[in-house]
Amino acid sequence: MIFAQEQNSSLNLTLKQAQDYAVSNNKAVNSAKLDVMASRAAIWETISAALPNVEGSGSFTDNLKLMTTLLPGEFFGQPGEKIPVTFGSKYNTGVSVQASMLLFNAPLYIGIETTKLANKLSEQNLERTELDTKESVSTVYFLILVAEESLRILDSNIVNLNETLRSVKSMYQVGMAESTDVDQMMSNVTMAENSRSSLLRNIELDYNLLRFQLGVPGNTEISLTETLENLIDQINVDAILSQNFDINNNVDYKLITMQEEISKLTVMSQKASVLPTLAGFYTYGTNGMGDKVSDQRWFPNSMVGLQLSIPVFASGQRYTKIKKAQLDLSKARNNKALVTDQLLMQEKQLRYDLVNANLQYLSQKDNVEVSKRVYTSMENKYRQGMASSLELTQANSQYLQAENNYITSLMSLLQTKVALDKLMNNM
Numbered sequence: 374m375i376f377a378q379e380q381n382s383s384l385n386l387t388l389k390q391a392q393d394y395a396v397s398n399n400k401a402v403n404s405a406k407l408d409v410m411a412s413r414a415a416i417w418e419t420i421s422a423a424l425p426n427v428e429g430s431g432s433f434t435d436n437l438k439l440m441t442t443l444l445p446g447e448f449f450g451q452p453g454e455k456i457p458v459t460f461g462s463k464y465n466t467g468v469s470v471q472a473s474m475l476l477f478n479a480p481l482y483i484g485i486e487t488t489k490l491a492n493k494l495s496e497q498n499l500e501r502t503e504l505d506t507k508e509s510v511s512t513v514y515f516l517i518l519v520a521e522e523s524l525r526i527l528d529s530n531i532v533n534l535n536e537t538l539r540s541v542k543s544m545y546q547v548g549m550a551e552s553t554d555v556d557q558m559m560s561n562v563t564m565a566e567n568s569r570s571s572l573l574r575n576i577e578l579d580y581n582l583l584r585f586q587l588g589v590p591g592n593t594e595i596s597l598t599e600t601l602e603n604l605i606d607q608i609n610v611d612a613i614l615s616q617n618f619d620i621n622n623n624v625d626y627k628l629i630t631m632q633e634e635i636s637k638l639t640v641m642s643q644k645a646s647v648l649p650t651l652a653g654f655y656t657y658g659t660n661g662m663g664d665k666v667s668d669q670r671w672f673p674n675s676m677v678g679l680q681l682s683i684p685v686f687a688s689g690q691r692y693t694k695i696k697k698a699q700l701d702l703s704k705a706r707n708n709k710a711l712v713t714d715q716l717l718m719q720e721k722q723l724r725y726d727l728v729n730a731n732l733q734y735l736s737q738k739d740n741v742e743v744s745k746r747v748y749t750s751m752e753n754k755y756r757q758g759m760a761s762s763l764e765l766t767q768a769n770s771q772y773l774q775a776e777n778n779y780i781t782s783l784m785s786l787l788q789t790k791v792a793l794d795k796l797m798n799n800m
Contacts, residue, residue: 391510406499425472478650508791527572640698660674
């Protein structure tokens, strides 16, 4: 994916590009990727324990003073006396190589399978982190577009209010309006301008949140190239509702299933701990002895053997661990059933929410047109002296409320669609 990034650190992003950019640069996603790499390394770390192990060793000893012992004089033809005798040589050198390998260790082999499953679990965690990040980016993207649309509506309303204010002032000067009408319109303008300032601050906060999700510096300029109309046009409610929900594709279900499998292996590992362990080894070495470093006599040695370790008694500790692992497995299975029920219920609720959000959107869209016509009509009546400033203010408030309701319903439709896409792993 190629993103439009200028030299002055700016990004022009569609919604899809923003999601892809975040998946590549978001710090939480990058941490999850590092977890996957660490879990892959852990697999080889566990496997290496089952592979042959070769060790070499060497030694050199300079006996500065050889050990002396007393032997009976009968050995030397001097009965009744103790004769001092020194043993050994001044220099001793030893070199050896030992190769060993586990021939049978059931917990180790099960541990290898467990680390492989742990790797898959970390990959599933990465997938969920990516989905969460895409959802968060989508939500912030929508918030910005909705806020900017609200700003556009508010700016248009402020222009209309200022025009009405000028008209009221002119009418007041010729005696066709009261001072309270001028005060009322000035208050309306002030309130609208205050709302605009607050909205601008919220938009900047939303952009900062988007920068955080994208993993870009705080001074990066971001331009959103999608429009609310384009995003809404992409929503085909009937097509979405016609999709079947395959729970096996849901990332939360994958995670809970993987945790169940790990619990099964834990039970097997604890049961396997009562089995014997068999290891083989081979050692070859040579020892050198002499009174000169350069003149030593060398004597080779070698050894091959098996080492068997049989668990006999552990004061009930192994039985307790097996029992605990079995209870953890039962809990994992219960959690899986619970998550399954929750996902199926969530799927039904989101389908209902999508239908309802779409109906609300269409209804509020029509309501905006009606409220706008009412406000325009009331404005004309006010200028003709057929309506009071209070009635005009009420019509304006109703029009703005209709716009806000429309924006809220639009946001709800977009968010519900994203939530259903996430549930079905379609993002």
